[in-house]
Amino acid sequence: MSGQTLTLLAGGLAAGLVAGTATCTAAQGGLLMGLVDGSRGRDPALVGWFLAGRLVSYTAVGALLGLLGSAVALPPQARAALLVAAGLTVIVFAIRLMRRGRAGCAPAEPAAPSRYKAPLLGAATILVPCGVTLGIEMLAISSGSPAAGAAAMAGFVVGTAPAFALLGYLLRRISRTRLARVAGVVAIAAGLWTAGAGINLGGWVSTAAPEAAGPPARSVTVWATREGYRPAMVSARAGVPVEVVFKLADRGCAGTVSIAGRDVALPATVRLPPQPPGRLRYACGMGMYTGFIDFS
Template sequence: MQAIIALLGSGLAAGLVAGTASCTAVQGGLLAGVDGKVGWFLAGRLGSYTLAGALLGWLGSVVRLPPPVRAVSLVAAGIVVIVFAVRLIRRDRVDCPAPARPGIPVLVGAATILVPCGVTVGMELVAVSSGSPLGGAAVMAGFVLGSAPAFALLGFLLRRVSRTRLARVAGVVALAAGVWTIGSGLSLGGWLPEPAAPAAATAGGSSATIWATREGYRPGFVALRAGVPVTLDFRLVDRGCTGTVTIEGRDYALPSIVRLPPQPPGTLRYVCSMGMYAGFIRFAQ
C-alpha cells in the first residue's frame, strides 16, 4: 500500500509542477469545444488516464501506441481544435451558447490520452515500471489530479471569454493551436519535407553526440558518413518533451545510445515524443 501511495504522490507532484504548463499547452485547446463542461471533461480525462495506467502496469510497453498512431492522433486532434476555433470565430451572437451534452465533454476529455504532452510520456514509463495495474493506475490518476486545477482555471477563462466579443480572439488563438498540433503530428510521422543540408555540412564520422534540451536537440543538424554503422549518443540536459526521441518509428527514452545500421545517402529526421522538436542527420559519402 505504501508503494501505491508513493506512486500516487509522484504522479500528483508531476501533474502540479510539470503537467500544469506542459499538458495545458498541448491539450488546452480541446477545452474550447466543451462549452464550460470542464468537470465532465476532467472526469473523462481521469477515467482514460487511469485505465491506461492500469493497462500499462499490467501489459507493460505492449500497450504503448507506436509513433505513427500517435502522429495520426495529433493530426486528428488538431483538426478537432480547428473546428472548435472556427465555431468561435463565426459565432455571430455573444449570448451564452447552448450547453453541451455531458457525453461530448467526457469523450473529448478521454481523448486527451491520445494527445500526450511530454510529461505524460514520462508518467507512462513510470506506470510501466510499476509492474502492477494498481500502481500504474495510481500514478496516472495522480498526474491527472495534479494538473486538474490548471485545466479548471483554463476552462473557466475560456467560458468567460466565450460570452464576450473576445470569443473571436480566443478562436484565432485556438486556430493557431490547432495548426501547431497538426504540424507536430506531421513532424512525428515524418510527413514533412526534409530541409536542405546547410552549406557548411560535410560528411563526418560514424558517430555523434546529441544533447536533448528544453529548447530542442543540439546540434540540430549532424553530418555523418553513409554506408557504415551509426552510433548516436543522446544525452539528456533537461526533462521534458525531448526526453524521448523517435527514430525510424521507434521510441528511445533518454539518455540512450542509439545504434543504426548503415544508412544510404540522404537525410534522416528524428523527433521528440510529441513531434514538437526535430533534428536531422545528413548522410553523405
C-alpha cells in the same frame, strides 16, 4: 498500497504540477472548446465531467501500460495522425466559439448532449499526449505493475487538474462575450500548431536540414534542450552500426525522442544497425523539434 505505487503516484503528481501544467494545457486545452457549444457550456459541472473523463482514461491506460508494457503504446506514426485529427478538431471548436461570441445574447440552442460530450472530450485527451505525458507513460511501462502504472498516470492528471479547471472557467466566462473571438483566434493557432506538430512527427513534409559538419563517426552525441536538439545535424558512418548518445540538458518535449519508429526516453544511448548513405530524421515525442543524422 505498495511503496512503488505510492512513489509513482507522487512522481506523477509532481510532474503534473511542475512540468505538465503549461505543456498539457497548450496541447490538450483546445478540446475544452467543445464545452461551450451549447447553453450549458457555462455550467461549471461540465469541466468537472471533463476532468473525470480525463482521469478515467489516463488511469485505465496507465494500468494497461503497466500490465502489457510497450505492446499497447501507440507508435509515432499513429500518434502523429491523432495529433493532426486533434488539431483539426480544435479548429472546428474554435470557429464555433467565435460564431457564438458574435451571436451575443441570441437564444441558446438545446445542449443536452454536452453532459455526455464533456467526459468523452476529457477521455480523448489521452490521444493527444504532451511531451511530459509521454515520459509518464514510459514510467508506467517500466513499472511492470498495473497498479503502479495507473497510479503514475492518475497522479499526473490530478497534478494538471488545477490548470485545466482554470482554463475551463475562463472559457465559460468569455464564451458569450466579444472576447470569444480573441479566444477563438488563439485556439485556431493552437489547432494549427498541433496539426503541424503531427505532420512533423509523421515526417509527411520535407524540412530543410542544416549542413552536416565534421567527419563521419561510429558514435555521435546529441543534447536535448528546451530549444530542440543540439547539434541539429550530426555526421555518422554509413554501413556500420552507430551509437547515438542522447544527453538531456533540460526536461521538456525534447526529453522523449521518436527515432527509427520507436519512442525513447532520454537520456539514453540508441544503437542503430548499419544504415545506407543518406539522412535519418528523428523528432521529439510531440513533433515540435527535429534532428538529422547524415550517414556517409
